Amino acid sequence: MITITRQHVVGAVMGLGLVAALGSGSAQAGEYNITIDPVTIDTGDFTRSGVGFNGASPGPVLRFKEGENVTINVTNNLSEDSSIHWHGLILPFQQDGVPNISYPGIKSGETFTYNFPIKQSGTYWFHSHSGFQEPDGAYGAIVIEPKEREPYRYDREYVVQLADAHPHSGNRIMRNLKMMADYYNRKQQTVFDFFKDSEKMGLGAALSDRMAWGDMRMMATDIEDLQGFTPLINGKGPDQNWTGLFKPGERVRLRFINSSAMTYFDIRIPGLKMTVVQADGNNVQPVSVDEFRIAVAETYDVIVRPAEDKAYTIFAESMGRTAYARGTLAPREGLTAEVPDLRKSPLLTMADMGMSHGMDHGAMAMGSATHKMPDGSSMSGAAHDAHSSTTHKMPDGSEMKGAGHAMPDGSQMQGAEHQGMAQGGRHQMSDDAMMKGMDHSAQGAMAQSGMDNSMHGGMAKGGMAKEADSFYASNSGLMPSAANGGKFLSYNDLKAQKPLYKQRPPTREIELRLTGNMERYIWSINGVKFKDAEPIRLKYGERVRFKFVNETMMTHPMHLHGMWSILDNGNGKWNPIKHVVSVSPGTTVYMETEVDAPGQWAFHCHLSYHADAGMFRKVVVEGGPKEQADASAVRHEGH
Amino acid sequence: MTLQKILAGLVAPAFVISVLPATPVQAEPLIWGVQAEQTEFRYGKDTDVFAWNFDALVGSDELKLVWRSEGEFATKNDNFERLENQLRAQVPISTFFDAVGGIRFSSPSTGNRFDGVIGLHGLAPQFFEVDADLFVGEYPSARLDVDYEVLLTNRLIATPTIELNLPFTDDTKYGKAAFGPSLEVGLRLSYDVVDRLLSPYIGIHYERSFGGTANIKRSEGEDAGAVFFLVGAKMIF
Numbered sequence: 001m002i003t004i005t006r007q008h009v010v011g012a013v014m015g016l017g018l019v020a021a022l023g024s025g026s027a028q029a030g031e032y033n034i035t036i037d038p039v040t041i042d043t044g045d046f047t048r049s050g051v052g053f054n055g056a057s058p059g060p061v062l063r064f065k066e067g068e069n070v071t072i073n074v075t076n077n078l079s080e081d082s083s084i085h086w087h088g089l090i091l092p093f094q095q096d097g098v099p100n101i102s103y104p105g106i107k108s109g110e111t112f113t114y115n116f117p118i119k120q121s122g123t124y125w126f127h128s129h130s131g132f133q134e135p136d137g138a139y140g141a142i143v144i145e146p147k148e149r150e151p152y153r154y155d156r157e158y159v160v161q162l163a164d165a166h167p168h169s170g171n172r173i174m175r176n177l178k179m180m181a182d183y184y185n186r187k188q189q190t191v192f193d194f195f196k197d198s199e200k201m202g203l204g205a206a207l208s209d210r211m212a213w214g215d216m217r218m219m220a221t222d223i224e225d226l227q228g229f230t231p232l233i234n235g236k237g238p239d240q241n242w243t244g245l246f247k248p249g250e251r252v253r254l255r256f257i258n259s260s261a262m263t264y265f266d267i268r269i270p271g272l273k274m275t276v277v278q279a280d281g282n283n284v285q286p287v288s289v290d291e292f293r294i295a296v297a298e299t300y301d302v303i304v305r306p307a308e309d310k311a312y313t314i315f316a317e318s319m320g321r322t323a324y325a326r327g328t329l330a331p332r333e334g335l336t337a338e339v340p341d342l343r344k345s346p347l348l349t350m351a352d353m354g355m356s357h358g359m360d361h362g363a364m365a366m367g368s369a370t371h372k373m374p375d376g377s378s379m380s381g382a383a384h385d386a387h388s389s390t391t392h393k394m395p396d397g398s399e400m401k402g403a404g405h406a407m408p409d410g411s412q413m414q415g416a417e418h419q420g421m422a423q424g425g426r427h428q429m430s431d432d433a434m435m436k437g438m439d440h441s442a443q444g445a446m447a448q449s450g451m452d453n454s455m456h457g458g459m460a461k462g463g464m465a466k467e468a469d470s471f472y473a474s475n476s477g478l479m480p481s482a483a484n485g486g487k488f489l490s491y492n493d494l495k496a497q498k499p500l501y502k503q504r505p506p507t508r509e510i511e512l513r514l515t516g517n518m519e520r521y522i523w524s525i526n527g528v529k530f531k532d533a534e535p536i537r538l539k540y541g542e543r544v545r546f547k548f549v550n551e552t553m554m555t556h557p558m559h560l561h562g563m564w565s566i567l568d569n570g571n572g573k574w575n576p577i578k579h580v581v582s583v584s585p586g587t588t589v590y591m592e593t594e595v596d597a598p599g600q601w602a603f604h605c606h607l608s609y610h611a612d613a614g615m616f617r618k619v620v621v622e623g624g625p626k627e628q629a630d631a632s633a634v635r636h637e638g639h
Numbered sequence: 640m641t642l643q644k645i646l647a648g649l650v651a652p653a654f655v656i657s658v659l660p661a662t663p664v665q666a667e668p669l670i671w672g673v674q675a676e677q678t679e680f681r682y683g684k685d686t687d688v689f690a691w692n693f694d695a696l697v698g699s700d701e702l703k704l705v706w707r708s709e710g711e712f713a714t715k716n717d718n719f720e721r722l723e724n725q726l727r728a729q730v731p732i733s734t735f736f737d738a739v740g741g742i743r744f745s746s747p748s749t750g751n752r753f754d755g756v757i758g759l760h761g762l763a764p765q766f767f768e769v770d771a772d773l774f775v776g777e778y779p780s781a782r783l784d785v786d787y788e789v790l791l792t793n794r795l796i797a798t799p800t801i802e803l804n805l806p807f808t809d810d811t812k813y814g815k816a817a818f819g820p821s822l823e824v825g826l827r828l829s830y831d832v833v834d835r836l837l838s839p840y841i842g843i844h845y846e847r848s849f850g851g852t853a854n855i856k857r858s859e860g861e862d863a864g865a866v867f868f869l870v871g872a873k874m875i876f
Contacts, residue, residue: 171668176835179672179696179875183835190790214765217735228834519735519762522700529700531667612668 031071032062036082036106036128041137043230044237046167050137051078051128058235058259059126059140061159066121066147072114076106078133084114085129085561086142087297088281088579091116093599096561098129101602101618105130121146122281123255123299125161132170135261135608139163143255144281151497152277152286154253154303158244162294162316162325164229164260165237173226174609181521184228187221187322187345212350217519220347222553223478224320225609226262231316231325241336242327248309252329253277255301258294261608264319264555264582266293266480269312269329270340274302276489280578283497290486293319295557295582297606300489304329311335319478319555321345343483351473352585353553471569473586478555491569494576500564501594503573506545510536514583514605514615516552522613523552523605529614536603536617538595540624545592548583556610557582558591560619562601566592580606598624671697672876676786677827679871681844686715688867693874696729703729703737718748725756736761743774750812752776778810794831796838800824806852814859816851829873838873 039052053059064070076082083105085097095116099105106112121144128138141159166173176183189210197206213220236242246252254274258265268274268291276287278301294300294316306312311330318324321342328336471491472479482488516523525533538544545568548558557580558565564577568590575592583589604616675693688711695706704726711721727741739758745751758772763785770784782804789797802823806815815821827842847864848856856863 174668175670175672176875178670178700179674180835183875186793188790188793190792192791211765217762217764217766517734520700520731529667614667 029069029071030064031073033073033075034059034084035075035077036084036133036138037077039137041165041235043165043232044239045230048165048167048169050165050169051082051133052137053084053140056235057137057139058161058163059138061141061143062126064118064142064144066118066144068118070114070116070118073111074106074114075111076108079108081105081107081130082128082133082138083130084126086114086124086126087559088122088124088299089116089142090119090562090564090597093562093597093601096601097126098561098602101600118144120144120281122278122283123159123257123301124281125257125259125297125299127259129602132174132261132608132612134259135164135166135170135173137163137165139259141255141257150277151283152275152303153251155250156246157253157255159234159255159257160242160244160314160327161232161234161257161259162263162265163232163235164226164263164318164323165232166226166229166261168228170261170608174612177225177521177609178613181225181518182219182222184226185219185221185224186227187224187320188219189221189347216353218353218553220349220477221320221345222348222518223346224263224318224322225554225607227320227322229263229323231260231263231265231318231323233314233316233325233327236327238324238326238339243333243335244327244329245333246306246329246331248331249305249307251303251305253301253303254314255299256294257299258296260296262296263323264293264295264557265316265325266291266319267314267316268292268483269304269314270338270484271308271312272304272306272329274304276300276302276493279494279576280580282500282577284576285495285497285574287489287493288487289482289489289493290484291480291482292489293480295555295580295606297557297559297580298578298582306331311337313337313339315340317342319346319480340483346477348553348585349473349475349477351475352477354473354551354586471582471587471589472584476584476586478584491567491576491582492571494567494569494578495571495574496576499573499575500577501566504543506592507542509545509547511547511549512558512617514548514550514552514556514558516554516610516613516615518553521609523610523615525615525617530604530616530618531614533617535600535620538593538619538621540595540598540621542595543592544595545590548581548589548591550583550585550587550589553585554607554610555582555584556605556607556615558604559606560593560601560603562597562599562619562621563593563595566594568592595621597621667699669697670699670703673874675872675874677871678874679840679842679869681867681869683865683867685861685865686713688713688720690869690871698729701730705729705739705741716748720747722746722748727756727758729760733761735763739772745813747813749814752778752812754778778806778808778813778815780804780806780810780815791828796829796831798825798827798829798840800827809851811855814852814855816855819848819850819852819854821846821848821852825869827869827871827873835873835875840871840873842869842871843867844869 034053037052037055039050039055039057041048041050041057050057074084081099083097083099093102095114096102124142126140126142127134141161143159182188194206194210230237233242256267273288273290276284276289276292278284280299292300306329309331311328314327314329316325321344324342326339468474469479469490469492480488513526515525515527522529550556559580565579565581566575567578567581568575581589581591598621601619603619604611673693673695675691677690677692679690681688681690690711692709696703698704707725707727709721709723710719713720723743723745725741725743727739729737729739732738737760739756739760741756743754743756754774754776756772756774758770760770763769766787768786772782774780782802784802786798786800791797803820805820806817809817823846825842825844827840829838829840831838844867853863
């Protein structure tokens, strides 16, 4: 066995791409040492104390080889308990690193030795799963070299690890959010916004819009709970400008990892097409895009081919457009390219509140009367996708009344949900008239102008039809579009390169309603916080279909540990294999899991403050092969 | 809000305390903080007044203990026109409202007194922050306090407030007459300098008594109403 010293690992972080197992012939067993340390974080905007690995935040890039057995000695140099979770890795549950579920955690001053086989390849990451150490800086990247040749080529590669460093400590942020849920929201609508809207849509409409939100005691601007952060790329703030070098004409693989506590990013490299080849560590059928959205804790590998001898900006805007991460791809050190401006902040709509029925139907009355989709389905069909057949609960838990599903023409909505929509192919809106139809709904009812603006903007600029995306509520304010009017990656585009499992019908379905109380900053599943919840019990060998119904107005990246999440995006056997499934407000999303890992696992929203506030479950997998089922020997009390 | 719900909310704190140790599964971080809505100096025609109003809270989603302190110190006679300290337990009874139960110790210059408090605290539709309290004791009274925030920008905020006190009995010691309400209306313009930690403001405060309470004031040679200009700071920690 080979001991990789701290220097080696730090070397890897310098982007040298060292393969960690340096010895010859011993690549099948690597030993690694990681320390969890108090560190200083300098973002260029502020300096604070935080938590890191091997003396730095972000920690090292760990480079494993598929098939290798790794031994990782983790020493906790903090004055409090800590842990490391290997995000996305398939391993025995005792090695998963979640305190009180996998193991007790690592006490101050102690060393825990992880030992597990590497059964996969691709881009992953690791982070502390204790308290708010991850938002405080305790994260690093994992790159696993595959056994077999990958179905794409590249000349060089970089890890591009995003984070949302905040000047406040995680504990302080949580306390502030509990004291005042909008503590960090500095994008709230002001009286001047109201005047502007009155001018645009008329006083009555503007007033009824504000009244509708006020009646719910919710805010259309509630997209980023946590603002005031500095987005980082590989630990560097926008002004510190992380730079990756290339030679013109080279294919560069960028391994994007979103290690943010709370922030989704929309990523583009002006002047370059990006070919998405991997999502969450698993190869996907290549898709060429201009821009993509990365949910918290997801990874996307893209290949770019900068042909010109000039610099390109990697530009990652936060979903709420409150800040951006910026790095540069350059042929030489010191070169920079233009940094775009932030786009206008989006606003949530009533559709995002799961309330679009009445209003959408208004829109549909106009839409379906005159406008047909190119594929022949009517607008009404497209608008249905957001609405699962279940009853719609308001975020405050009260049921919606009188939200009949009847169509204006009297026909009933059939439970047209996501996959139906996706299977039906993409719905392109082909004309401006459609947009106008939507606008009317905005006036007649309460839809915010945000969506309409962004759509009109997109249309005007790109002259391209905006694709309906079944992973957003129809008329959602969060629906993204590419800055250059081009292709924006959708979950619908993701198709597995090589399915991991045989396609088979699920053995059962488990509904998980994503619930919360924004005003009190309580987050839960099926209305129950983790503290009060029973574990989800699964049987080894079953294939479970999880149905996420997002009843909140926030987007939740749901992460199941230990087993793959097969996102049902309507691509059948090519459904992509992920470890994070993002669920937009007002939508229902399905994923399937082959229950093939005995033991107990964590299952939670990966927004740090949502997970901590209770949007978290323990999953217990019962049964399974004897040799793996030492699970039963290490039952932890509690839950 | 039905009376039943309120009563249930008042019984709930004891219940929550009794079940807390039984479920030590996932430790949620303790919620605590101090929120001072008003710490200000009021300039008046008759007298200047130093006034404060803060909540210091500790607890969980299910139960919060709040120390609420309110004081008005008049510089003219160096006396406390109002000095109240309440210990309040808050328990959620709906999405946006907590039931409140506790005690109030009043110790203005005219004498000390204890009352019981039951009330509601929460956010009403259209974002009105509401405190509705019933003070129970020998001299029962009710108080309604409503605040609203108008965002001129995301940091420059105008906050109109209104507080209505209604005594149910004659209370000569505190200078109040049965069903003689007193009203306080304020408007503060604040700017968030550091996060929401410190927000200095300027404003105007108007108070006026009505009915028997106004008569008592007049009989003491004071006006029933008074206007103050004020400077102060809002703090949240």
